[in-house]
Amino acid sequence: MTKKKIALVLVLALTLGFSLMGCSGNKLPIVHATYIGDGDGVYRTADLVMNAGEKLVVNQSHFNGLENWNMTGFNRLELSVDYETHEGVVSINNNVITAGNSGRAAVMATIHKNCRDENGKRVTFVLSQITFAFIRVVDEATMTPITTAQQLKDIELDLGGNYILKADINLAGIEWQPIGFMDGIVPPYLGRTSFFGIFVNSDNFTIKNLTINSSQNNNGRGGLFHSIDKGYVDGIVLENVSIDVSDSEGHSSAGGIVAVTLNALITNCKVEGNIAAKNFAGGIVGSESWGVVANCEFKGTIKALNPSQNFENVGAGGIVGTSALYTDRPYFGIFDCKVNATVISTHFAGGIVGFILGDARPINCIFTGSLQGAMGQGEIFGYSTM
Numbered sequence: 001m002t003k004k005k006i007a008l009v010l011v012l013a014l015t016l017g018f019s020l021m022g023c024s025g026n027k028l029p030i031v032h033a034t035y036i037g038d039g040d041g042v043y044r045t046a047d048l049v050m051n052a053g054e055k056l057v058v059n060q061s062h063f064n065g066l067e068n069w070n071m072t073g074f075n076r077l078e079l080s081v082d083y084e085t086h087e088g089v090v091s092i093n094n095n096v097i098t099a100g101n102s103g104r105a106a107v108m109a110t111i112h113k114n115c116r117d118e119n120g121k122r123v124t125f126v127l128s129q130i131t132f133a134f135i136r137v138v139d140e141a142t143m144t145p146i147t148t149a150q151q152l153k154d155i156e157l158d159l160g161g162n163y164i165l166k167a168d169i170n171l172a173g174i175e176w177q178p179i180g181f182m183d184g185i186v187p188p189y190l191g192r193t194s195f196f197g198i199f200v201n202s203d204n205f206t207i208k209n210l211t212i213n214s215s216q217n218n219n220g221r222g223g224l225f226h227s228i229d230k231g232y233v234d235g236i237v238l239e240n241v242s243i244d245v246s247d248s249e250g251h252s253s254a255g256g257i258v259a260v261t262l263n264a265l266i267t268n269c270k271v272e273g274n275i276a277a278k279n280f281a282g283g284i285v286g287s288e289s290w291g292v293v294a295n296c297e298f299k300g301t302i303k304a305l306n307p308s309q310n311f312e313n314v315g316a317g318g319i320v321g322t323s324a325l326y327t328d329r330p331y332f333g334i335f336d337c338k339v340n341a342t343v344i345s346t347h348f349a350g351g352i353v354g355f356i357l358g359d360a361r362p363i364n365c366i367f368t369g370s371l372q373g374a375m376g377q378g379e380i381f382g383y384s385t386m
Contacts, residue, residue, distance in 0.1 A: 049232065049265070050090075050099035052139035058095045058132070063111070071127055074113040079132065082106040085160055085196075089137050099137040102162035102198055104230065107132045136232045136265065138200060140164055146199075152207070155179050159194065165201040165236070172209040178218050178259065180226035194229035194262075201235035208239045210273075212254075215245035220252030221259035222277065223286065228264040233257060241273025246305050251313075252278040253286030253321060256298065264291040271296075276303040279314055280321030280354065283339060288323040294335040304345040304354060314347035315354025315382055318367055323353050325360035334362040341369045348382030349373030359386035 050056065058079060060072075079092045086103035097107060109132035117123045139162075146152050147167035155163055156179045180193040212222045221227065222243040224236070238256050245252040253259045256271030271283050280286045283298025296319060304316035315322045318339030325333050334352060343349045350356075351367025362380055371377040 048133050048135045049234075050097075050135055050137050052099050052101070052137060052141070054099045056097045058097065058109075071111060071113050071125065074111040076112040078110040078112075080108050080110075082108045082131070086162070090135055097133075097135070099135070100139070102137055102139045102143050104134065104136050104196075104198075104232075106134050136198060138162075138198060138234075140200070140202060143198070143200070149174060153177070153179065155195070155197075155199070156193075158197070160197045162198040163200070165199070165205045165207070166203070168205050169207045170209055171207065171211065174211065175217070176210050176212050176224075178212070178221055178223050178226035194227040195225050195231040195233075195258075196229050198232045199234075199236065200232075201237065204235070204237065206237045206239055210238055210241045210243070210256075212243045212245060215248035215252050215278075218245065218259075220245050220248035220250055220278070221286070222252070222254035222275070223257055223259040225258040227260040227262075228258045228266075229261070230263045232265045233267075233269065234265075235268045237269070238271045238273065241271055241275065241300070243274070244276040246276045246278045246303065248278050253280040255282045255284050255286040255321065257284050259286040261285055261288045261291050264288070266292070266296065267294045269296045270298075272299045274301045274303075276305065277321065278304070278306045280304060280316075282317045282319055282321040282354070283341065284319050284337075285323075286321045288320045288334075290324060290332050292332060292335070293319060293323075293337065295337065297338045299340045301342045302344070304347065304349075306346050314345060315350070316343050316345035316348070316373075317350045317354035317382070318343055318352050318369070319362070319365070320353045322355040322357065324357045325353075325362075326358040327360045333360060335364060337362065337365045339365075339367045339369065341367075342372075343369065343377075344372045345374065345377075345382065347373065347375045349377040350382035351379040353381045354383070356381050356384040359384070 077095050084105040086101055088101040089103040089105040091098045109130040110128040113125045143162045143164040145166040146163050149169055222245040241256050243254045245254050254275050254277035257269050275281050281302050281304045284296045298318050302316045304314050306314045318341045319337045348354050349371045352362045352365045367379045373382050376383045
């Protein structure tokens, strides 16, 4: 591209995002960059999971909504790696992304379109610094195996690590402290004690008898994990769970897998047992924001018990206690989950979600069981702000 050919370069900083569809087994999901907004030029980003060795060929079909910028039919595409949590997570050759080592990577895109300006001069328009995708890669051969209760707890020594469950684990007789909780440290809502790595269970092993009897040793957060921020958890199976942090003097949240999440991806997990909190209790997640919970199941009892009259502060749900769900962000949410449970709340009880902040709803989820919500209840959600 010579200077004579470039009369004008228009650089727009955008964030591109994807709807995840048709994701099953080891098949790559079909991804599309979808325009969302009111002419503000903003695209949203969701996460893509790839197994080591898989390839994604990026072409014009992955970019929808570029007509808003007259960039349809662009002439050239450039991809680059912005950052990786571990070396060699992905590699790029022209427009082909290849998954490598376990970890998370951000892939950027720049697109070019040759056209003419209002004076008939040949120009090239450029859309640059586009966050094309956040990609999580699973390479089982390079992941740290977890086979004992101590190894499970020691995940908190490297919260950005990549782990695979390789044996059944019995936690009977242990008062579990959620992974990421550290004595003497009172973390922010989410922060340095949050899990941001990968934990998978490809061989269907089971973790049994996870027990938390009080909020005293966990800052009022009950679950296998204390909190997850941008982490990926897949296929974890918990049996005979007993979590009760409803004695907290302050706020408390509990979920079988995790108490609190932000931008997390939790898929194919199964939990069976009893879970209770003072504010938000869910079979899988207590409080969830801007992430995905998909293909998960819960069986048992959920309770959110609080004498407070603040109606926005208490919810019990078969999958999630409370969740931020919005229709303008369709790639985030709760999908394809199943619940068979008794859900009880002094405020709102939902078969799937207790309290929704937003206007969207869980998609393709099934609830069977009973509901007791003093202020509101429903088979899918107990209450929504919109």
